[in-house]
Amino acid sequence: MIHGLFETHINVSNAEVSAEFYEKVLGLQRLFHDPERRAYFYWVGKPGEAMLGIRENYPSANVQRQHFAFRTEVDELKQAAAWLEQRGIESRNFFGGDSCTLYVFSFMPAVSIYFKDPDGHSLELLAMLPEKPKPELGIITWEEWERLKKGYLKGEIK
Known part of the structure; x- marks a missing residue:
């Protein structure tokens, strides 16, 4: 339904x-x-x-701060920080740190970048990854996800 x-x-x-x-x-x-x-x-x-x-x-x-995510594609997400910066928008990763280190939510799996609107609403650009979910990995850096993915593909990691 x-x-x-x-x-x-x-x-x-x-x-x-x-x-x-x-x-x-x-x-x-x-x-x-x-x-x-x-x-x-x-x-x-x-x-x-x-x-x-x-x-x-x-x-x-009274504006209550909300959160929602816009869907994007992986290739576009790789350019998201620069795209936001060109528009005068500061971006962050999931943990509030520099957007140069993005994190994968391995239970989905998806990678994303965060920013705010003029009222402080938490906005996100999120790209689903094509691999199968690996919830046991938790939230890891995209770099670590890519490294582990290569290990899975080579059969080094089960």
């Missing part, structure tokens, strides 16, 4: 500032602007696949 996550909505402190960030900085395609509700809606990926809604001070003026 459930085939994916279609929409996410977040509360923002200033709809226009956030709209500029999501449209001009991240490049999301605007679907609709509802000035009466001070809300904007964006397609994430291809139109009709997924939607992000932002709404100013709803349900209250």
Whole structure:
């Protein structure tokens, strides 16, 4: 019955500032602007696949920090830190350190990079890796994942 996550909505402190960030900085395609509700809606990926809604001070003026991840491809993730930096966005890894050291969530497996929007919402660019999950490895550096992957492929590691 459930085939994916279609929409996410977040509360923002200033709809226009956030709209500029999501449209001009991240490049999301605007679907609709509802000035009466001070809300904007964006397609994430291809139109009709997924939607992000932002709404100013709803349900209250207190903005609770949220987290969500945008799906990307592995080759694109390799360029993500530079792409974010070109847009004036500081990126970090899962543990809050330098984005030069990215981590793999081996239970999925996926690799990602983190950054924030103007309200401090935690955003993530996440790429699923083509290998089988290895949850016993925990969260390891991408470099370590690649090294171990080569060992598995050569039959050195079971």
